[in-house]
Amino acid sequence: MILEEPIKGVPLVKNFIDGEWVESKGEIRDVVNPAKYEVIAKVPISTKDEIEAAVEAAKAAFPDWRRTTPLARVRCLFRLKELLEEHFEEVSRVQTQEHGKTIDESRGETRRGIENVEVACGIPTLMMGYNLEDIATGIDEYVIRQPLGVFGIIGPFNFPFMIPLWSAPYAVATGNCVVIKPSSEVPLSQMKIAELVDEAGFPPGVWNVVNGGRTVVNGMLDHPDIQGIAFVGSTPTARDVIYKRCGETGKRVLAQGGAKNFMVIMPDCNIRATILALMTSFFGNTGQRCLSGANLVIVGEDDEFYKSFMDAVVATTSKIVIGCGLDESVQMGPLHDKEKKAKVIRYIESGLQQGAKLRLDGRKKVKIVGDYPDTCFLGPTIFEDVTPDMKIGSEEIFGPVMSVMRAKNLDEAIEMCNSNLFGNAHAVFTSSGKTAREFQYRVTSGNVGINIGIVAPMAFFPFSGMKQSFFGILHTQGQEAVRFFTESKVVIQRWF
Amino acid sequence: MNLQTASAVISFAKSLEDESAKFYQDLSQRYAEDKDVFVSLATENKKNIVQIERAYYGVISDAIEGCFAFDIEPDAYKVETALAEGASYHDALGKAIELEEKIVKFYTDAAEQSKSLMADVPRAFMLIVKKRAKRGTELRSLLGKEG
Numbered sequence: 001m002i003l004e005e006p007i008k009g010v011p012l013v014k015n016f017i018d019g020e021w022v023e024s025k026g027e028i029r030d031v032v033n034p035a036k037y038e039v040i041a042k043v044p045i046s047t048k049d050e051i052e053a054a055v056e057a058a059k060a061a062f063p064d065w066r067r068t069t070p071l072a073r074v075r076c077l078f079r080l081k082e083l084l085e086e087h088f089e090e091v092s093r094v095q096t097q098e099h100g101k102t103i104d105e106s107r108g109e110t111r112r113g114i115e116n117v118e119v120a121c122g123i124p125t126l127m128m129g130y131n132l133e134d135i136a137t138g139i140d141e142y143v144i145r146q147p148l149g150v151f152g153i154i155g156p157f158n159f160p161f162m163i164p165l166w167s168a169p170y171a172v173a174t175g176n177c178v179v180i181k182p183s184s185e186v187p188l189s190q191m192k193i194a195e196l197v198d199e200a201g202f203p204p205g206v207w208n209v210v211n212g213g214r215t216v217v218n219g220m221l222d223h224p225d226i227q228g229i230a231f232v233g234s235t236p237t238a239r240d241v242i243y244k245r246c247g248e249t250g251k252r253v254l255a256q257g258g259a260k261n262f263m264v265i266m267p268d269c270n271i272r273a274t275i276l277a278l279m280t281s282f283f284g285n286t287g288q289r290c291l292s293g294a295n296l297v298i299v300g301e302d303d304e305f306y307k308s309f310m311d312a313v314v315a316t317t318s319k320i321v322i323g324c325g326l327d328e329s330v331q332m333g334p335l336h337d338k339e340k341k342a343k344v345i346r347y348i349e350s351g352l353q354q355g356a357k358l359r360l361d362g363r364k365k366v367k368i369v370g371d372y373p374d375t376c377f378l379g380p381t382i383f384e385d386v387t388p389d390m391k392i393g394s395e396e397i398f399g400p401v402m403s404v405m406r407a408k409n410l411d412e413a414i415e416m417c418n419s420n421l422f423g424n425a426h427a428v429f430t431s432s433g434k435t436a437r438e439f440q441y442r443v444t445s446g447n448v449g450i451n452i453g454i455v456a457p458m459a460f461f462p463f464s465g466m467k468q469s470f471f472g473i474l475h476t477q478g479q480e481a482v483r484f485f486t487e488s489k490v491v492i493q494r495w496f
Numbered sequence: 497m498n499l500q501t502a503s504a505v506i507s508f509a510k511s512l513e514d515e516s517a518k519f520y521q522d523l524s525q526r527y528a529e530d531k532d533v534f535v536s537l538a539t540e541n542k543k544n545i546v547q548i549e550r551a552y553y554g555v556i557s558d559a560i561e562g563c564f565a566f567d568i569e570p571d572a573y574k575v576e577t578a579l580a581e582g583a584s585y586h587d588a589l590g591k592a593i594e595l596e597e598k599i600v601k602f603y604t605d606a607a608e609q610s611k612s613l614m615a616d617v618p619r620a621f622m623l624i625v626k627k628r629a630k631r632g633t634e635l636r637s638l639l640g641k642e643g
Contacts, residue, residue, distance in 0.1 A: 001507055088553060104503045104562035111556050273612045279564045321500065328504040329497055331563040456557065 003103060003326040006093045013043045013187050013211055015050060016194040018057035019204025024050055026212060029184060034100040034334040034376035035324035043187045046212035051219030054208040058150040058177035059225045061205025066147050066175035070124040074173055079200035081117045091192050095161050096325040098186045100333040100376065101285050103325055113165040115459035119478060120169035126482045127174055139494040145486035147175030148227040152220035156233045157336055158288045160186035166463060166476035167230035172206055174485045179208045181216045185336065221245040228252030230476060235468050243471035254472035254484060256290065256465055258396040259424030262417040263293040263453060264439065266430035267300045271309065274429040275316050281453025283320060283332050283380050287400040291425045291454045295393060296404045297413045306406065314360055317380045323369035330369060334376035335399060341378050344399030348381055351392040356383040362400060388416050410435060418444045423466030425455040446470060499568040502614060505606055506552045508570055510545050512599055517541035519577040519595065527585050530638060537631060544624050551620035565610040573602035589639040596632045600625050
């Protein structure tokens, strides 16, 4: 069944500033549905004045909002949660239309986003400080958590709905105001959320959305009234722009970057369940996520196990149904645009040049279900005989490419994981608790999977990350987000 | 084409529930002697849809194998529910029993395929299997009564 598209015509996206929908004076760009390769909306690249207006509005709203009781603040979030549930299917389909992912993936993203709103509804408890009586006789000491002011939230293209919700609900629930900049490639999901924020009754200026690119990002980084930035995107931008500039301007920062995740296969794994988990891990979201599997490491010197496992992986991968994500039968959608497809193809070519063996070639004519242009579609690709020093074995590809390596034993597999520059989400597939514990203990990645191919932390746990995958100290989601968006104030008191 | 994604399987389950609800509504109008039984079965079908959707929309996430959890051949579970104009009550009950058996098989197979992958969805399916198995017994007893 093919589901109906929610975005009709070609709407012009506006900014949401101080509770008003404002048309930008900036340059206008196309928002493209990659499955059909057609323009579905127009988005502005907002100006410096417009980001400054949003920060001003947020700054002006802050004093009243922080004085609003936590209970009253979360009532707005409860209403937002209800509205998101009411519009669950619509917002999910918007994601598929603007990004290209399958409808199951979009619904998963919607659920994950809403879960963060739900967790932030617990702020009256989560935000509590602590105290101790009689630190000296008659003197008490306590800690309170206070909001800081205005925060900037910068989202990537691969999860247009969910990722800003890793931060924004906690920021506003703790009494801060936010300015969100969605990716200009996929602005529609955040606009839909902003419509619901408006309907939920947040006061003007608490939640602002400004569309755009570098000018908006720089406007946030340079603005003295922005207290901190939550960013998710590529490692070079996270490290060299966001983290660096926030350090220079004295802002709090959490900057999540890229990844190269290793899926380590032990010979004692549950083969069927493991292979299905690998399909989701490597080819889900068309490989465009920082939790995707990138390198498959098969452990052991048993050639027969290797051959039978890889035959099964290739057979299952070959059957993946490719097409428009609104077709319920589709298991993998297109890449987000033709430039991203060209980049993945360059990686495939580099794999061949560096001597890897191409077992499944996604560049060949892709069988697409339905009548869609192949502009952004690329089939799943599998390389064998990959080594960690090859580009396809070491760099983030961000596409449906599996690079297969072999390791003699678990020690060597862990060494492979740990020698990579990234440290986002490595996983092991095994039926041995001892192996799993050893892996979990030694591997240097912020998220670790045991028989899980996509190690996506729930909203009440931090979305961690290590090495070149994360820059900062505190993470998004849960208690760590509450700490990121609040300052600890210590009070020592005595009464004469 | 086989159904492989959770979305497609949930839509198929809903269509089975809808079709069987319509079938029991039809029976309730044709056979007044057991009208209440058939109306309650049709109502229960609608509750089943709510139960399935709640399980699916509640746990769907990118961490689980939503696009790869199933391999269901839909034709294997389809039942022709249209009754001939002069169909006897006996024929109608026979058709109902056949329908229940097919749907139980669908939910059992779907739950088995997804049990290690889809969290709460196979559990919801198995709860419906239990309910449907109970109905099978009830329908057989009506058939026995009818002689």
